[in-house]
Amino acid sequence: xxxxxSDRTLQSTPEVSRSRxxxxxxxxxxxxxxFYGDDFTGSTDxxxxxxxxxxxxxxxxxxxxxxxxxxxxTLRCYGIAGVSRxxxxxxxxxxxxxxxxxxxxxxxxxxxYKTCSTFDSSPQTGSIGLAIDLGRKVFGCTSAVxxxxxxxxxxxxxxxxxxxARVKGVTFRxxxxxxxANHPVTPMHEADLRRHLSxxxxxxxxxxxxxxxxxxxxEVEHRYEDRVQAGNSVVLFDVLDEQRLAVxxxxxxxxxxQGQRFVAGSSGVEYALTAWWKENGVIEHGHPKLESPGPVDxxxxxxxxxxxxxxxxxxxxxxxxxxxxxxxxxWIAGESQREQVHQAVLEQAKAILDCGQSVILYTxxxxxxxxxxxxxxxxxxxxxLASKTGEIIGKALGHLAxxxxxxxxxxxxxxxxxxxxxxxxxxxGIYGLRMHSPIAPGSPLCVAYSENPRLDGLQIALKxxxxxxxxxxxxxxxxxxxxx
Numbered sequence: 001x002x003x004x005x006s007d008r009t010l011q012s013t014p015e016v017s018r019s020r021x022x023x024x025x026x027x028x029x030x031x032x033x034x035f036y037g038d039d040f041t042g043s044t045d046x047x048x049x050x051x052x053x054x055x056x057x058x059x060x061x062x063x064x065x066x067x068x069x070x071x072x073x074t075l076r077c078y079g080i081a082g083v084s085r086x087x088x089x090x091x092x093x094x095x096x097x098x099x100x101x102x103x104x105x106x107x108x109x110x111x112x113y114k115t116c117s118t119f120d121s122s123p124q125t126g127s128i129g130l131a132i133d134l135g136r137k138v139f140g141c142t143s144a145v146x147x148x149x150x151x152x153x154x155x156x157x158x159x160x161x162x163x164x165a166r167v168k169g170v171t172f173r174x175x176x177x178x179x180x181a182n183h184p185v186t187p188m189h190e191a192d193l194r195r196h197l198s199x200x201x202x203x204x205x206x207x208x209x210x211x212x213x214x215x216x217x218x219e220v221e222h223r224y225e226d227r228v229q230a231g232n233s234v235v236l237f238d239v240l241d242e243q244r245l246a247v248x249x250x251x252x253x254x255x256x257x258q259g260q261r262f263v264a265g266s267s268g269v270e271y272a273l274t275a276w277w278k279e280n281g282v283i284e285h286g287h288p289k290l291e292s293p294g295p296v297d298x299x300x301x302x303x304x305x306x307x308x309x310x311x312x313x314x315x316x317x318x319x320x321x322x323x324x325x326x327x328x329x330x331w332i333a334g335e336s337q338r339e340q341v342h343q344a345v346l347e348q349a350k351a352i353l354d355c356g357q358s359v360i361l362y363t364x365x366x367x368x369x370x371x372x373x374x375x376x377x378x379x380x381x382x383x384x385l386a387s388k389t390g391e392i393i394g395k396a397l398g399h400l401a402x403x404x405x406x407x408x409x410x411x412x413x414x415x416x417x418x419x420x421x422x423x424x425x426x427x428x429g430i431y432g433l434r435m436h437s438p439i440a441p442g443s444p445l446c447v448a449y450s451e452n453p454r455l456d457g458l459q460i461a462l463k464x465x466x467x468x469x470x471x472x473x474x475x476x477x478x479x480x481x482x483x484x
Contacts, residue, residue, distance in 0.1 A: 032282075033273065034103055035079045035112035036096070038126060040415070040422040041464040042267070043081035044433065045154075045442040046114050049270035050077045051435040053278070054288050059433040059446070061426060063102035076283075077108075081433070083426070085116065085126035086185070086390045086419040092130055100138040109256040110263055110273070111139060116418065117156040117266035117442075118165050118174065118466070119149055119193060121200065122186045129200025132234060132264050136203075139262040144206070144228045146252045146261075149193060150239020151268035154442055158239045161207050162191045167309065167466060179307050179466055182367055184376075185389070185419075193236055206232030208251075213237070213244040217251070224251050239268055242275065249276035267442070290437045293445055293459065293479035298353055299412045301473055302401050303362040304393040304420025307465030311366035313416075316470040323352040324360040327397070329371040329378070342396075346403050353408055358477055361400060363393055363420075394423025402428050405458060412445075412459040414476050421462050429455050438481045440468040445476065 032055065037043025043059050050057040055076040060068070063080055072078075080099060084092050103111055113131050115121070121128040132145055150158040155166030163174045173191045174180055180188040190196045194205045206227035213220055227235045237248040249272030255261050263269055277283040301317070303310055318324045325348055328341060345361065352359040364371050375389050384392075394417075401413060401424060415421035432449040436459060439445050443463040450456040461476045468475075475481070 031075070031077065031106065031108040032277075033077045033110045033112060033270070034106065034108040035077075035114045035270075036082050036084075036099055036103070037079055037114040038082055038085040038131070039116065039418040040081045040083075040425050041418045041443060041462045041467070042085075042114055042116050043079050044435070044444055044446055044462045045117075045267045045464070046112070046270050047079055047433070047435050047446075048438065048442065048444040049267045049274065051444075052287055052438065053274035054283055055274070057435070061431055063099050064106070066106065069106070079114070081422070081425065083391070083419075083422040084131065085120055086388075086422070087126060088124060088385070089127055089130050092127060093134060096131060096134050097138060100135060104139060104260070108260065110252070110261050111135070112269050113262070113264045114269070115149065115264060115266055116464075117149065117151050117154050117268065118177070118180050118188070119163060119196065119266075120180070120183065120186045120418070121196075123200050125186055127200040128264065129197050129203070132203065133201055135262045135264070136233070139260060141262055143255070143258075144232050144235045146237065146248075146255065146263045146265070147193075147197075147205075147234050148237040148239060148248055148252070148263070148265035148268050148272060150237075150245070151266050151271055152239065152242055152245065153271060154267070156239070156266065156268065158193065158236070160209050160238065161194050161236060163193050164191070165466075179309070179367070184306060184367070184372055197234070201234075203233035204231055205234045205236060206230060208235060208237045208248070210238040210240050210244065213247050217247060217254075220247055221251055221254065234264075245272045246275035246279060249273045250280070253277070253282075293412075293437050295478045296412045298356070298358045298410065299414060299473070299477050300349065300353070300358065300401070300404055300410055301360040301362075301414040301416060302397040302421075302424060303360060303416035304364070304390065304397055304424070305417030305465035306364040306367050306369060306372055307417075308366050309466045309468065310416050310463075312470050313468060313472050314360055314362055314365060317358075317360060317473040320471070320474060321357065322360050322473060323357045324362060325349060325352065327361050327363050327400070329363060329375050342399065346400060346407075349400070349404055350408060353410070358473075360473065361397065363397070390417070390419025391423050394420035395427055398424035398427025402455075406454050411457070412476065414461045414463060414473060416463045416465065418464050425460070425462065428458075430458070433460065437479070439475055440472055440481075443467045443472075445479070
């Protein structure tokens with residue numbers, strides 16, 4: 001079956017409703033952690049880690065003020081879904097400095113700059129080193145910044161400073177990972193995170209290796225202090241297993257007793273802290289009871305991902321009841337008849353939905369799709385950098401998503417692709433997200449907050465390019481959970 005052939009769709013039961021507390025004045029509990037995610041899919045990953053451990057967490061699209069936080073009286077953590085992963089250094093500084101300055105006075109023990117678990121970055125695009133430098137400056141860091149990237153639940157491990165990622169049951173060193181080694185914007189040519197990061201910052205980077213994390217917490221903390229006293233401004237933690245992950249969380253948490261602590265890394269930071277918090281009574285053991293979302297009649301998927309994982313998911317869905325529709329790259333790259341092409345794609349998508357099918361609007365099928373080079377060439381001819389691809393594609397898909405939701409009444413959608421989904425989500429007219437239920441680790445189903453009643457309560461799954469099994473889109477349609 002080809003990607004543009006029709007097939008029967010899966011049927012559903014009515015959507016799950018949800019309500020919002022808008023209590024005007026209330027003192028919420030202590031904010032344990034605040035984070036800025038360098039892309040949207042990664043931000044929902046951190047929100048999921050916190051929510052699944054019983055911590056009420058809301059993800060905002062802009063830094064919240066106290067008045068907005070008071071709408072959520074049980075809030076324990078909050079995040080800001082950002083886009084810095086796709087930015088050049090000048091853009092990052094303009095983005096991050098004011099965000100960090102707004103986060104600083106809203107008291108939280110830990111402020112986390114959340115990176116992708118595959119450390120997507122380079123000196124030119126999404127520089128994690130620059131983000132750390134800016135964080136150290138704004139938060140007045142007088143000690144080393146902890147850096148933790150591994151997350152075993154996501155199949156991410158750091159061993160003697162080298163980073164590994166699992167895909168389809170096989171664990172690869174990062175510079176040999178089938179996606180990251182060939183990433184179109186930030187290809188990973190070095191698995192040693194210290195060497196990779198040293199190209200982005202002049203800060204001295206130390207390591208707490210797997211053996212340093214053995215023994216009592218007191219012993220581990222003494223080793224950590226040795227790294228700090230040696231002049232390291234950043235200290236990377238190895239991550240091999242859940243036990244050592246929790247110990248790393250203990251070191252980071254105890255550091256925050258001396259004052260607000262700035263930390264960098266993946267959602268492994270959240271998994272490390274929640275493990276330590278549970279072991280030491282900061283939060284309760286157990287998991288919250290999350291309501292199953294149940295199936296819906298149809299969903300729409302908007303994919304700007306060129307990952308081979310997303311490619312297999314699109315192909316699987318097209319063979320199992322979805323209709324896939326390629327979005328022409330000419331329109332995205334600046335075709336003169338922009339509005340006409342936008343309207344034509346929108347009408348095609350609506351026609352597919354009218355026939356009772358779910359629809360996937362995609363720009364590329366895998367890393368070898370011809371459209372990737374076409375977009376980059378088109379941008380180059382206009383004097384724009386290839387790193388702007390995610391922003392341009394994301395904004396185009398976001399406009400399509402908003403128009404389709406408002407014109408059809410869809411109540412559940414998927415955004416696929418880290419960079420593209422970040423920019424796409426910003427076009428939707430929503431101001432926040434809360435996790436509804438898990439679908440695949442790192443890409444939960446969320447509920448949106450909006451002042452627009454047509455968009456308020458919209459269910460959104462934000463999927464990173466490398467996340468989920470082949471049947472991920474069907475699982476979102478049916479409202480069932482999945483593993484990696």
